[in-house]
């Protein structure tokens with residue numbers, strides 16, 4: 631048993647730029663020989679994703695637009711993928727969104743609209759995507775999503791995203807139970823803080839990183855490459871007995887009281 635992904639095809643959703651965790655995952659899968667399929671929220675992001683993928687060696691990548699708030703778009707994307715490649719062996723869901731004004735102040739002030747938006751994009755989308763991917767994963771495989779400690783414990787300013795991640799974490803378990811009989815595994819990576827576009831403009835980010843450097847067992851932040859390699863593990867046969875799991879790739883920070 632080795633971790634080669636040669637001859638396999640994986641969907642990576644959520645590359646915005648070279649700092650995206652999704653890009654770290656794409657690079658790890660590519661190194662293992664996989665063919666990649668990229669999806670992005672709107673046409674506007676097609677060129678940056680194509681430009682990034684041109685830096686990869688190996689099999690040619692494929693590209694599809696897929697706004698995860700739109701069921702029709704999700705169904706059309708996976709129907710097109712099935713038509714174009716036949717079978718996929720895994721999927722990385724690296725998508726989240728909450729209105730910026732809900733990511734400061736107190737959670738108690740979250741609006742109904744803000745709550746529903748965060749849950750729609752950051753949690754429900756995994757279920758919708760897993761359902762559409764299921765028939766295309768006819769050889770089984772691995773679905774991976776990204777979560778954060780703020781779904782397990784209260785983290786200042788994470789607010790409604792924490793509630794959405796708690797819902798996502800529970801979805802991972804229910805989906806793992808439903809899809810296991812098809813040999814489709816569903817797992818999450820709880821990543822430590824990484825400076826991505828989503829994290830941009832968040833006032834206390836430096837303070838959060840300093841805390842990690844001082845208190846996490848490894849005394850340093852994690853990189854997108856480390857999260858990428860964890861995703862590779864979860865999408866390869868090396869993790870064939872693992873499903874419904876939330877693996878922390880966070881320098882061990884979550885264990886410190």
Ligand code: NDP
Nearest residue numbers: 644646650651671697698725726776778823824826827828
């Ligand atoms: P990025 O900003 O790089 O990625 C977020 C992605 O979400 C973007 O590519 C964006 O697409 C996509 N997205 C938002 N709305 C939609 C939509 N309606 N349809 C399709 N795609 C959409 O940030 P990260 O890499 O940090 O985030 C990836 C995941 O990692 C998220 O789930 C995040 O919560 C999680 N995470 C991040 C941590 C961090 O410290 N950075 C820590 C722990 C977890 P587009 O650009 O096309 O709009």
Ligand code: N5H
Nearest residue numbers: 646726727728729730733778785787788823827828829838
């Ligand atoms: C405790 C923290 C810091 C405070 C909370 C941050 C939460 C971030 C998550 C969400 C997904 C960020 C977000 O939705 C930003 C948008 O409002 C505005 N940005 C955008 O629209 C950009 C252009 C696009 C690309 O972004 C998205 N998401 O579409 C948590 C941090 C220590 C860790 C962290 C940053 C976690 C996380 O979940 O991302």
